[in-house]
Amino acid sequence: MAAAAIAAKQAVIVVGGSGALGKSVVQRLLSNNNPFNVINIDYLPNPHATHSVPLMSATATMAWHEAAAHALTEVRALLRLDSGPALQCRAVLHVAGGWCGGGMSDAGFLESVDRMWRFNVQSAALAAHMAEVFMTPSMLPPTVPNEMRSSGSNGTVGGLVVLTGAGAALDPSTCTGMVGYGLSKSATHFMVKTMAVDPGLREGGVTALSLLPSTIDTTANRMAMPDAEFGAWTKVSLFPYEALWFFL
Numbered sequence: 001m002a003a004a005a006i007a008a009k010q011a012v013i014v015v016g017g018s019g020a021l022g023k024s025v026v027q028r029l030l031s032n033n034n035p036f037n038v039i040n041i042d043y044l045p046n047p048h049a050t051h052s053v054p055l056m057s058a059t060a061t062m063a064w065h066e067a068a069a070h071a072l073t074e075v076r077a078l079l080r081l082d083s084g085p086a087l088q089c090r091a092v093l094h095v096a097g098g099w100c101g102g103g104m105s106d107a108g109f110l111e112s113v114d115r116m117w118r119f120n121v122q123s124a125a126l127a128a129h130m131a132e133v134f135m136t137p138s139m140l141p142p143t144v145p146n147e148m149r150s151s152g153s154n155g156t157v158g159g160l161v162v163l164t165g166a167g168a169a170l171d172p173s174t175c176t177g178m179v180g181y182g183l184s185k186s187a188t189h190f191m192v193k194t195m196a197v198d199p200g201l202r203e204g205g206v207t208a209l210s211l212l213p214s215t216i217d218t219t220a221n222r223m224a225m226p227d228a229e230f231g232a233w234t235k236v237s238l239f240p241y242e243a244l245w246f247f248l
Contacts (some may be wrong), residue, residue, distance in 0.1 A: 090160070120184035128191045164188070167214055
């Protein structure tokens with residue numbers, strides 16, 4: 001099968017593809033003649049993605065895991081796993097999240113922990129779960145042909161899962177004024193380490209990575225930290241996602 005034909009049957013899932021960083025990642029995935037089907041999962045659509053799957057907001061009558069399960073079902077249908085021809089999921093990229101400050105003595109500390117859990121941990125968990133479900137060969141239904149199953153052991157292409165962590169979360173002394181954020185990113189790092197040793201993903205030749213950026217220069221971050229030195233922040237256009245194309 002020609003390389004272009006194989007790539008045309010491949011998909012990349014981007015969790016958070018409608019945010020400032022996500023839009024840049026989606027745009028670069030679809031540039032340079034990369035014929036991937038890009039599936040964006042976010043609360044808002046990205047018109048540049050091949051498909052956008054709405055992640056419905058949790059309400060009093062719908063828990064977060066129910067909203068996430070609905071998105072999972074939608075992605076499964078887009079990958080056509082239950083009826084061919086299936087799309088092979090080559091990568092799951094997590095670029096969702098947010099930041100807020102708050103030390104443990106602050107009045108809003110518990111609120112900041114809850115906010116960071118929802119913004120950062122839940123979105124990372126959804127990306128990790130999709131990687132496990134859609135990239136582990138033994139998890140795929142029998143309707144998926146053998147050539148579409150990634151497997152590092154037999155020389156086929158494998159895949160990639162990336163969760164966005166934070167360099168600051170590696171040193172507790174840097175997080176005393178943003179403990180909820182540090183907690184959420186530490187949990188994200190734990191998920192990446194767990195996926196890296198997961199037998200199913202390793203069977204599929206899937207590489208699990210975490211990026212550890214400094215502060216990213218987005219409108220939301222500027223609003224949250226108006227007195228910061230913006231010139232020292234990482235520009236969205238310079239975020240090193242091109243380095244990940246090596247794995248695709």
